[in-house]
Amino acid sequence: RWGFVLSMVFCHFIIEFFGYARGYGLSMAFLAGALYHLIQFYRNSSLRNSALVVVFMIPALAANLTLIHTYLLIHLLLVFFLILNIKKLKRSTVFGTLALQVFAGAPLLCILAKYSLTLRSGGALYYGGINNFWDATLGSLSSVLFRPFPPLLSYLFVAVFAAALIIFISLVIKKFIFKKENLFYFIFPFLLGGNLVMTFILS
Numbered sequence: 001r002w003g004f005v006l007s008m009v010f011c012h013f014i015i016e017f018f019g020y021a022r023g024y025g026l027s028m029a030f031l032a033g034a035l036y037h038l039i040q041f042y043r044n045s046s047l048r049n050s051a052l053v054v055v056f057m058i059p060a061l062a063a064n065l066t067l068i069h070t071y072l073l074i075h076l077l078l079v080f081f082l083i084l085n086i087k088k089l090k091r092s093t094v095f096g097t098l099a100l101q102v103f104a105g106a107p108l109l110c111i112l113a114k115y116s117l118t119l120r121s122g123g124a125l126y127y128g129g130i131n132n133f134w135d136a137t138l139g140s141l142s143s144v145l146f147r148p149f150p151p152l153l154s155y156l157f158v159a160v161f162a163a164a165l166i167i168f169i170s171l172v173i174k175k176f177i178f179k180k181e182n183l184f185y186f187i188f189p190f191l192l193g194g195n196l197v198m199t200f201i202l203s
Helices: 002-010 014-021 023-044 047-063 065-084 091-121 133-146 151-175 180-202
Strands: none
Touching: 023 047, 023 065, 023 180, 047 065, 047 091, 065 091, 065 180
8 A cells, every 4th residue: 555655656747657658657557456466366365366467467568578577476476375275265266267377377478478589589679778777767757757857856766765675674574474374475575586586597
């Protein structure tokens, strides 16, 4: 809830941001929806939430092909949560979730992965350059939105990010006890660590 409030407060002209950000903005919006329903699936293990994870992740990956690692990791977490709660789940939920993975998630992943390889072979796949994310995207985008861009604002963004990271870590340390119901606290560290590991492996 607080993450949503802060993102609304600190993202000036939210519609323009998503409009200028193009695929990045769309992928962030759909990825947020997928993560929300992934956490809800862990809490109540309903077929509706597992289906919505797949429904949100497909357009997120289609809008931003660099989310292939995240796509795989989220589907792995979905199956892991399914196995973790399999004793209390209805048979329809188990088979429905697995069917979504096999007949919707996996085929779309293969299609988009093949499409990304086709783009790369043609030199049309952009996966980063010599400029960092701030210079290439956030800096130029913010200068358009704020006109002119105050130099002090870049330090404010860094401070807000650092404060949010510190608060998140402190809350995890404070509230996390090694109990099954608190396992979802490790979703975000798992996604971050998994992306780093998969990037190093594939590079």
